[in-house]
Amino acid sequence: MSTDTLVRRPYTPKEAVARLRRGDLGAWPVVGGLIAIAAVFGTLNEHFLSAENLTNLALQMAATGTISLGIIMVLLLGEIDLSAGSVSGLCAVVMTILYVKQSWNPVAAIALALAAAAAIGLLHGLMHTRLRMPSFVVTLAGLIGWQGLLLYLLGQGGTINLPFDGFVSKLSDTWLPSWLAWTLVAALTAGWAASAVIVRRARRAADLPVPAAYLTWLRVAGLGLALAGAVTILSADRGVPLLLVVFGALVIVLDLVLRHTVFGRWTYAVGGNAEAARRAGIDVTRIRVLAFVLAATLAGFGGVLAASRLSAVNQASGGSDILLMAIAAAVIGGTSLFGGRGRPYAALLGILVIQSITNGMLLLNVDSSVRYMVTAAVLALAVAIDSLARKGSAR
Amino acid sequence: MFSVTGISKTYGAVQALDQVSLDLRAGEVVALVGDNGAGKSTLVKALSGAITPDTGAITVDGSRVRIATPRDAQALGVSTVYQDLALCENLDVVANLYLGSEHRRWSVLGHLRMERAARDLLTSLDVRIRDIRVPVAMLSGGQRQSVAIARALIGRPRLVILDEPTAALGVEQTAQVLDLIRRLRERGLAVLVISHNLADVRAVSDRVVVLRLGRNAGEFRTAATSQEAIVAAITGAITHEH
Numbered sequence: 001m002s003t004d005t006l007v008r009r010p011y012t013p014k015e016a017v018a019r020l021r022r023g024d025l026g027a028w029p030v031v032g033g034l035i036a037i038a039a040v041f042g043t044l045n046e047h048f049l050s051a052e053n054l055t056n057l058a059l060q061m062a063a064t065g066t067i068s069l070g071i072i073m074v075l076l077l078g079e080i081d082l083s084a085g086s087v088s089g090l091c092a093v094v095m096t097i098l099y100v101k102q103s104w105n106p107v108a109a110i111a112l113a114l115a116a117a118a119a120i121g122l123l124h125g126l127m128h129t130r131l132r133m134p135s136f137v138v139t140l141a142g143l144i145g146w147q148g149l150l151l152y153l154l155g156q157g158g159t160i161n162l163p164f165d166g167f168v169s170k171l172s173d174t175w176l177p178s179w180l181a182w183t184l185v186a187a188l189t190a191g192w193a194a195s196a197v198i199v200r201r202a203r204r205a206a207d208l209p210v211p212a213a214y215l216t217w218l219r220v221a222g223l224g225l226a227l228a229g230a231v232t233i234l235s236a237d238r239g240v241p242l243l244l245v246v247f248g249a250l251v252i253v254l255d256l257v258l259r260h261t262v263f264g265r266w267t268y269a270v271g272g273n274a275e276a277a278r279r280a281g282i283d284v285t286r287i288r289v290l291a292f293v294l295a296a297t298l299a300g301f302g303g304v305l306a307a308s309r310l311s312a313v314n315q316a317s318g319g320s321d322i323l324l325m326a327i328a329a330a331v332i333g334g335t336s337l338f339g340g341r342g343r344p345y346a347a348l349l350g351i352l353v354i355q356s357i358t359n360g361m362l363l364l365n366v367d368s369s370v371r372y373m374v375t376a377a378v379l380a381l382a383v384a385i386d387s388l389a390r391k392g393s394a395r
Numbered sequence: 396m397f398s399v400t401g402i403s404k405t406y407g408a409v410q411a412l413d414q415v416s417l418d419l420r421a422g423e424v425v426a427l428v429g430d431n432g433a434g435k436s437t438l439v440k441a442l443s444g445a446i447t448p449d450t451g452a453i454t455v456d457g458s459r460v461r462i463a464t465p466r467d468a469q470a471l472g473v474s475t476v477y478q479d480l481a482l483c484e485n486l487d488v489v490a491n492l493y494l495g496s497e498h499r500r501w502s503v504l505g506h507l508r509m510e511r512a513a514r515d516l517l518t519s520l521d522v523r524i525r526d527i528r529v530p531v532a533m534l535s536g537g538q539r540q541s542v543a544i545a546r547a548l549i550g551r552p553r554l555v556i557l558d559e560p561t562a563a564l565g566v567e568q569t570a571q572v573l574d575l576i577r578r579l580r581e582r583g584l585a586v587l588v589i590s591h592n593l594a595d596v597r598a599v600s601d602r603v604v605v606l607r608l609g610r611n612a613g614e615f616r617t618a619a620t621s622q623e624a625i626v627a628a629i630t631g632a633i634t635h636e637h
């Protein structure tokens with residue numbers, strides 16, 4: 001075979017336009033948006049880009065970002081989970097009651113709360129697949145119902161505090177020592193570079209095209225620089241928060257699962273064309289149920305992280321704009337509401353966008369009424385872009 | 396090789412198939428033609444396990460078989476390309492070819508193995524797609540049809556059934572797909588093509604089987620038959636030779 005067939009050529013302008021039409025913009029609009037946000041809020045308030053505030057931003061991101069990862073699982077199937085906020089709050093309350101009131105071991109309390117969340121997801125999934133209820137209705141009922149259960153469990157008091165020096169609170173008040181943070185950066189970058197080299201070798205050996213070498217190295221260098229930049233900034237304050245590492249690990253694991261396992265492949269297939277998936281012998285029902293279980297479990301875990309940060313649970317846990325933010329994060333990051341398209345990294349970028357906007361407005365003392373409207377407008381914009389892209393690809 | 400004898404199927408008051416027989420041999424392309432409602436799809440569904448006929452027998456290599464589910468059909472080496480192709484537009488060509496039968500180890504996908512095998516398969520069928528890692532949404536109609544047909548070959552079938560493979564295609568792409576069908580014949584597969592287009596039928600088939608109102612209404616060697624004779628059998632202008 002001649003060498004020129006072995007290097008995958010970059011897209012021609014025509015193909016690039018076709019990709020844009022399909023809404024396959026990659027991460028660039030989001031990165032552009034982030035720069036714009038940084039510029040706007042940075043000039044309006046000198047505190048916005050300070051190390052302390054960026055560290056707070058990282059802490060704020062983790063909980064809602066984790067919920068958003070779950071939302072992505074159902075969005076990939078073209079379904080929706082409106083109950084994620086309530087389930088996160090309920091799960092946090094269950095964990096807190098077991099841990100504080102019943103004096104359980106905190107890890108066991110978290111595990112049982114997550115199991116409860118998984119059971120809720122299973123129920124949603126079965127109602128959707130067996131009773132053929134639209135996911136929108138199932139999880140809308142869940143939104144109200146699970147919040148009702150949360151209020152019932154909290155009872156009259158309405159607030160339960162977590163011990164400040166306990167395991168759960170410590171989760172969000174643990175900071176990586178500098179050496180560990182830098183080791184992590186080096187390990188991640190080296191790991192990615194190594195896997196890139198191995199894949200290139202294997203593809204060459206199998207006579208398959210490889211992307212141009214400079215592109216691969218540019219990406220590795222970009223990742224390394226981004227990680228190093230983040231660690232440098234965070235180190236100027238309290239260091240890299242454990243919470244951010246936990247969220248980052250979830251993103252990476254979920255992305256690997258979706259891209260490299262049969263379950264991930266079938267999830268995209270069901271989201272793209274459920275009938276085709278069914279005819280190919282895929283158990284569509286099982287994939288759907290699993291997606292709802294994952295969504296609820298991740299929502300539950302996000303609730304635990306949120307409780308850890310607040311060191312308490314109360315009647316507002318999992319309420320207000322958390323659900324909206326989680327959905328917005330997924331969609332802003334490029335996950336399609338129509339199913340079949342999106343990646344977990346989307347949640348990372350999307351939550352960065354929506355949380356910076358919220359954080360910036362909080363710094364500027366913008367009233368929550370305005371904040372809600374702005375968040376909703378950003379979500380509407382992201383959905384509009386998604387819908388237009390879909391219209392473009394359906395032509 | 397595959398032989399259908401005396402198959403009947405009724406839907407309520409409608410007799411969709413009435414004592415229909417059909418023989419399919421390795422290395423032969425058979426065209427199944429007939430007016431709308433003649434029973435073509437029902438016959439295909441009986442072969443691919445989508446329905447079970449009321450009476451009649453299906454034999455493979457002389458022994459009687461039961462095709463009750465799509466899995467039974469698959470196990471017997473029957474592979475069907477439906478008219479709506481059933482591709483996932485968001486997945487790339489490799490993923491579509493192996494959908495549901497992915498190479499895997501501990502449920503981790505064998506990307507390279509599949510991509511390599513996919514490339515080799517498409518090359519052997521002379522299907523030209525520049526980058527098989529792009530989503531199917533970016534391919535032309537002819538390329539999609541080719542992917543759907545190539546996909547039918549993944550499970551190493553003995554019989555490939557194609558429902559209206561050229562209905563949605565332009566002239567050039569139709570020619571490509573007809574070439575592809577000839578290549579299936581060269582591979583020694585039995586091929587059954589449903590088509591409305593008699594020009595395509597004459598171009599690609601060895602034998603034409605006509606259904607009319609759920610009954611056999613004629614069988615012709617393509618090379619020795621005029622288009623008028625086939626049309627007459629389809630419309631019922633002559634009685635069939637049996």
Ligand SMILES: Nc1ncnc2c1ncn2[C@@H]1O[C@H](COP(=O)(O)OP(=O)(O)O)[C@@H](O)[C@H]1O
Pocket residue numbers: 406409410411429430431432433434435436437438
């Ligand atoms: N699922 C069904 N229920 C009721 N009637 C059906 C069904 N499928 C096919 N038929 C009837 O059986 C007859 C044959 O249909 P079909 O096999 O689809 O014909 P063709 O594919 O040749 O157009 C038609 O009269 C059709 O209305």
Ligand SMILES: [Mg+2]
Pocket residue numbers: 435436
């Ligand atoms: Mg039909």
